[in-house]
Amino acid sequence: MPARPAPPGPSCPRFNRSARIHRAHKIRLRLAVTTVAALINMGPTNAGTPVSGSIVYTGFFDQPRALLRSEFIYDGKSEARLGTPTLLATLPGLADGIVRLPEEGLAVGCGTEVAFVNLDSGTVQRVSAGIQDAYHIMLDASGTNVWTGNGLGLSVVPATPPGPGSKLPFQEDNVIPESVAWLGYRSVFFAADGVFGSLDPFDPNGFTSSPVPGRAIAGPALVVDPWTEDLFLAGGRWIQQLRVVGGEVRLMSSLLLPAGVDLDHIDLDGRGHFFGANARGTLIFIDYSSNGLIGSPNHFLAQLPIPRSPGQTDSGSIDGVLFIRGADPDDGGGPGGGGGPPPTPPEWESELLHWWPGDGIMGDLAGDRPLSPVGTTDFARGAIKEAFHLANDKSWLTAAPGRDWDLGSRDFTFSVWVWFDHLEPEGGLIGNYDPDSDGNHGRWVWEIRERRLRFFTSRGAGNTGSVVAGPEFDPLARRWYHLALTKKGSAFQFFINGRLRRETNYPILIPPEPGPLSIGPLSSGGRMDEILWFKRPLTRDEVASLYLAGDRMPRRPTATIAGREADQLRLSLRTLAGRPWILERSTNLLNWDLIGERVTSGTAATDLNTSAGGPNLFFRVRPGQ
Secondary structure, eight states, X not given: XXXXXXXXXXXXXXXXXXXXXXXXXXXXXXXXXOOOOBOOBOSSOXXXXXXXXXXXXXXXXXXXXXXXXXXXXXXXXXOEEEOOOEEEEEOSSSEEEEEEOSSSOEEEEEBTEEEEEOTTTOOEEEEEOSSSOBOEEEEOXXXXXXXXXXXXXXEEEEXXXXXXXXXXXXXXXXXXXXXXXXXXXXXXXEEETTEEEEEXXXXXXXXXEEEOSSOXXXXXXEEEOTTTOOEEEEEBTEEEEEEEETTEEEEEEEEEXXXXXXXXXXXXXXXXXXXXXXXXXXXXXXXXXXXXXTTOTTOEEEEEEOOOOTTOOSOXXXXXXXXXXXXXXXXXXXXXXXXXXXXXXXXXXXXXXXXXXXXXXOOOSSSSOOOEEESSEEEEEOSSSEEEEEOSTTOEEEEOOXXXXXXXXXXXXXXXXXXXXXXXXXXXXXXXXXXXXXTOTTOEEEEEOSSEEEEEEEOSGGGOEEEEEEEEOOOOXXXXXXXXXXXXXXXXXXXXXXXXXXXXXXXXXXXXXXXXXXXXXXXXXXXXXXXXXXXXXXXXXXXXXXXXXXXXXXXXXXXXXXXXXGGGGHHHHHHTTTXXXXXXXXXXXXXXXXXXXXXXXXXXXXXXXXXXXXXXXXXXXXXXX
């Protein structure tokens, strides 16, 4: 195997002969230097995307080590700021890297231990890290383990439930990673000090690390951007943005930060915002959402001083950093919610044909086709609020036959948030077919097959037919992805996380065939949220707005929102502000009975008479006259 390249020379501020010496060097540097608060703009800034939420960070603030949280707000133009910090937990050891777990909570590298922190209660569960210095920490492809590394050892630590870590074996003379990132289940990359390369964890003789020729300038922080699908490598003053195309690693963009910056850990929000922990006590924030390239000129860049905690006497340092998007009161705080005003969305009322939001109901909020569950189907935490949970390949959702399922040559857009319980999933996203029948003539389905998105329509017995091939899709488990498919004439466009991944022309006429609509099943089980069917092909910007805005997309005042409980109607009242509205109830989401009217929507949600609700009784608010 390739020998480890020589480390940077002694003139490099990150020079070290071992990760342990490197850590001690950085800690001394942090305590010796105080960075003056500064706002740095690289000339007139491009229009960006507003974002709000909170920064969770580890740091050395007097003693002991702390896990803190500060509100973060960026207006999308010229101002970013941090609020007063609150203490989430006191951590053992040298608390460093942070990673968010799929369901709830965080994992933090803390020397010889990994600490699992409950965000609500602040309780800490400590387990052995399996190595001496848990530094960088990453969620693995399965979403059930965290990996932690320091350049001398790499270990895997069970996260669901937490358990002691085990050091991973490497072949002799291989570079030991400090950080690891997964582009897909079998597409794994690593970074160490001055080294970047690919990692083969499937070698039965031990892990194999293969450095990419040419020394990495940045590192060892390494993360994947869900938006661009690029690898971001950061360390010291450098950030490098790398893209893997056909097995080749290409440098897409790079950025040299101002003097006095020493990047430690980094995080990306998947919407064009970079958060970096400067070891000298500041947060580095960059908005690169205008074009997706970190090093382009005129991006907004700010260096924000970390606010002092009550009683803190020194300037402190910031080691690990994690951004959590702000949660709207009506959503579940998932990746689809929060973040400030979204781009201009499509017109919902006039363009939506069907809308199945989940949120504890099977109803169709834009059409007249409620869903029925098949197999083990329930609700779970969603990308926006609550999602449909399909437990296995025998579980899906179905809607009664209808003329809308006859696509013919019509144009459309399908949009859905999806989460896979396990790796290498296959299955249908939405289609006019019966998953129990292999010979359903004339069917169509948007699906995942052989690590690729595709649109399939059959022409006869035996499932022979036409396949419109989409992009490769090798999703990680227990993460949310936004998928969209548009058709305009013979042009099909496939989107992943708001970005166009493949466009192809395929003339196709879908023959009419009576039958149900099916959503799912997913071979490995999973969740589906906010399933939308538009009457027309959305533009690229409109698809991006679905991904960026989530549940905060403004709805026209004539929208109808239904739910079982009063709190599910608050969004309706907001969209109808200042207008008359009517409250109705239904047992089947098809026929509605009048309950009462209001002159304006100023009435609180708690005043709505929904106390008699039950599993088969639904309520909705719609515009009055």
